[in-house]
Amino acid sequence: xxxxxxxxxxxxxxxxxxxxxxxxxxxxxxxxxxxxxxxxxxxxxxxxxxxxxxxxxxxxxxxxxxxxxxxxxxxxxxxxxxxxxxxxxxxxxxxxxxxxxxxxxxxxxxxxxxxxxxxxxxxxxxxxxxxxxxxxxxxxxxxxxxxxxxxxxxxxxxxxxxxxxxxxxxxxxxxxxxxxxxxxxxxxxxxxxxxxxxxxxxxxxxxxxxxxxxxxxxxxxxxxxxxxxxxxxxxxxxxxxxxxxxxxxxxxxxxxxxxxxxxxxxxxxxxxxxxxxxxxxxxxxxxxxxxxxxxxxxxxxxxxxxxxxxxxxxxxxxxxxxxxxxxxxxxxxxxxxxxxxxxxxxxxxxxxxxxxxxxxxxxxxxxxxxxxxxxxxxxxxxxxxxxxxxxxxxxxx
Numbered sequence: 370x371x372x373x374x375x376x377x378x379x380x381x382x383x384x385x386x387x388x389x390x391x392x393x394x395x396x397x398x399x400x401x402x403x404x405x406x407x408x409x410x411x412x413x414x415x416x417x418x419x420x421x422x423x424x425x426x427x428x429x430x431x432x433x434x435x436x437x438x439x440x441x442x443x444x445x446x447x448x449x450x451x452x453x454x455x456x457x458x459x460x461x462x463x464x465x466x467x468x469x470x471x472x473x474x475x476x477x478x479x480x481x482x483x484x485x486x487x488x489x490x491x492x493x494x495x496x497x498x499x500x501x502x503x504x505x506x507x508x509x510x511x512x513x514x515x516x517x518x519x520x521x522x523x524x525x526x527x528x529x530x531x532x533x534x535x536x537x538x539x540x541x542x543x544x545x546x547x548x549x550x551x552x553x554x555x556x557x558x559x560x561x562x563x564x565x566x567x568x569x570x571x572x573x574x575x576x577x578x579x580x581x582x583x584x585x586x587x588x589x590x591x592x593x594x595x596x597x598x599x600x601x602x603x604x605x606x607x608x609x610x611x612x613x614x615x616x617x618x619x620x621x622x623x624x625x626x627x628x629x630x631x632x633x634x635x636x637x638x639x640x641x642x643x644x645x646x647x648x649x650x651x652x653x654x655x656x657x658x659x660x661x662x663x664x665x666x667x668x669x670x671x672x673x674x675x676x677x678x679x680x681x682x683x684x685x686x687x688x689x690x691x692x693x694x695x696x697x698x699x700x701x702x703x704x705x706x707x708x709x710x711x712x713x714x715x716x717x718x719x720x721x722x723x724x725x726x727x728x729x730x731x732x733x734x735x736x737x738x739x740x741x742x743x744x745x746x747x748x749x750x751x752x753x754x755x756x757x758x759x760x761x762x763x764x765x766x
Contacts, residue, residue, distance in 0.1 A: 379451050380408045380433060381723045385469070386458035387411035388418040391483065391513075394712035395458065400426040402751075403720065412448055413459075414438040439465045446472040454479045456512075456719040462489040470497050470508060477504035479722045483715060485515035485608045491569035494733045495576050502732040507739050511612050512718040513711035517736055518686045518753075519609035519631065520616055521745055522701040524737040525755055527623050531693030535626035538691075539590070540613075541598045541634035542605055544684040544706050583625050585617035590630035597689045597698075602632035616737040624692065634687070679705040695759065703753040710753065717747040 384399065386392040388411075396411050403409060410433030411419050419436070423429040435451065437444040439459060449455055449472035459465050462484040473480035474497040484490060490510050501508050511517070523538050530536055587610035595602040610631045617623040684706035688699040703710045718736060721727065725743040736744055749755055 378453055380410050381452065382407065382409040382454045382456065382719050383412050383433075383435060383448060383452040384409070384456050384458075384719075385412040385437060385448065388413050388415065388422055389458050391708055391712055391715075392458040393422060394708055395456070395716050396422060396426060396432075398712045398716045399719075400428045400432065402716065403428075404724070407720075407723070409433070410435050410452070412437050439468060442468045442472070445469045446476070449473045449476045449478045452478060454481070454719050454723045456481050456715060458483055458715075460484065460486075462486050463492075467492065467496070471500075474501040474504060474506050474508065477506050479507045479509070481509040481512045481715070481718055481722065483513040483515070483711065484510045487608050487611060488566045488569040490608070490611070490733075491573040494573050495569075498732045505731045507722065507731055508733045509718065509722070509736060509739050510733070511608055512715050512736060514684065514706040514714070515607060516609040516612040517714045517718070517744075517748075518684070518701040518703075518706075520612050520735055520737045521741075521748070522686050522688050522699055522755075523613050523629060523690075524616065524620075524741060525701075525745060525757065526688045526690040526697055526699040527627075529697040529699070529757055529759070530624075530690050530695055532622065532624070534624055534693040535628075536624045536690060536692035537628045539595070539597075539602075539630045539632065539689045540609070541595060541600065541602060541632050541687045541689075542684070543600075543634045543687075545682055580618050583618075583621070583627075585614050585623060585627045587611065587614045587629045587631070590632060595632070595634065598634050598687050600634035600636050603635060605631050605633045607631070612735050616735045619734070619738045679709050682706065682709075684710065698758045700756040701753065702756075713751050713753070714748065717751055718744060721747055 382399070384392060384396055387396045399409060411422060412435040413419050414436065416434060416436045419434045423432050423434055426432055435448060437448040439445065445468050449469070455469070455473055455478050457466070457469055457480070460483070462482060463486050466482065466484065466489055470480055470493050493508060493510070497508065511520070519540055522540065526538055527536060589604045590602065592601065592603050610629055613629045617627045617629070682705035683703070685700060685702040690697040690699065718740060721740045721744050725740070727740055727743055728738070730739050745755060
């Protein structure tokens with residue numbers, strides 16, 4: 370595994386898709402928080418819109434503008450060669466993402482996205498992990514609310530438990546937030562492709578090395594009342610458990626036998642039942658093209674919740690970890706999960722890849738594997754809370 374010599378590249382970080390809803394929030398965060406001397410640029414298919422965005426940024430004059438289009442593979446290869454880290458918000462990734470990943474893997478450029486699409490993540494592993502390992506590129510998916518709080522929350526929880534023993538962690542998600550048009554389009558696309566998702570997972574399983582001498586599993590838990598968090602626990606069908614499992618497969622600190630279950634935490638049973646029924650109805654409707662088009666038309670890509678709504682939004686992930694006779698409670702919490710905090714997580718992950726002293730990894734890796742403590746520290750400084758207690762009466766920190 371070798372890292373390419375990237376010091377002669379003109380940029381440290383390039384943000385692709387910067388004029389989209391989350392892209393613009395990420396650009397604003399970078400402009401406000403990037404360290405002096407960081408060489409960064411915004412990229413997309415409309416140079417006019419990019420320049421308009423740059424004019425609105427506090428440090429606009431020092432931000433580069435690069436034109437690239439997912440329909441033009443040559444422009445994506447040129448984009449990847451100009452930077453050490455390429456962060457993309459352009460989705461749905463299953464439709465628009467592979468050429469950019471391939472360009473980054475070939476050029477040894479670190480890649481990160483906001484992908485919550487299991488099919489795309491599995492496809493990238495099968496087709497591009499080996500090449501990325503050759504060039505030293507780190508391919509890091511799910512660098513927003515999917516799946517940074519879950520991945521790093523479990524990582525922090527595990528590090529408080531004894532080493533070398535079987536460990537179990539349950540995660541419970543609570544949030545109050547709205548979705549954007551891009552998120553809705555991505556979710557509907559995934560709901561409409563169950564056969565492709567399963568086929569991609571099977572293909573990955575054929576290529577992925579077996580885990581020898583250890584076990585890491587993420588079974589779907591049954592609905593139950595979880596007394597440890599005082600709420601009904603409903604299995605949550607997101608990419609988070611898959612990301613956690615991949616971290617556990619790589620990091621021996623997760624022990625010889627690791628299990629993680631992922632739930633939505635709902636205070637009242639009727640709300641839990643109604644939410645599950647509504648999700649099932651949307652998933653069923655997404656199988657029919659006319660219904661899917663109607664649902665996507667309710668909120669178009671580029672549209673999202675107002676600043677006032679985002680200011681009132683919040684999230685909390687609580688984790689209960691057990692092993693070796695010890696029990697640990699962890700909470701990861703913050704503000705608007707889908708947009709404000711996602712932009713923060715995404716930007717800080719890009720800065721960590723570009724600037725921090727990180728473990729020597731390459732290929733498709735998770736945030737816990739690639740950035741671990743460095744990203745936890747960055748997010749803490751940025752205002753996302755990580756609380757830990759060894760018992761209900763324990764002292765949190």
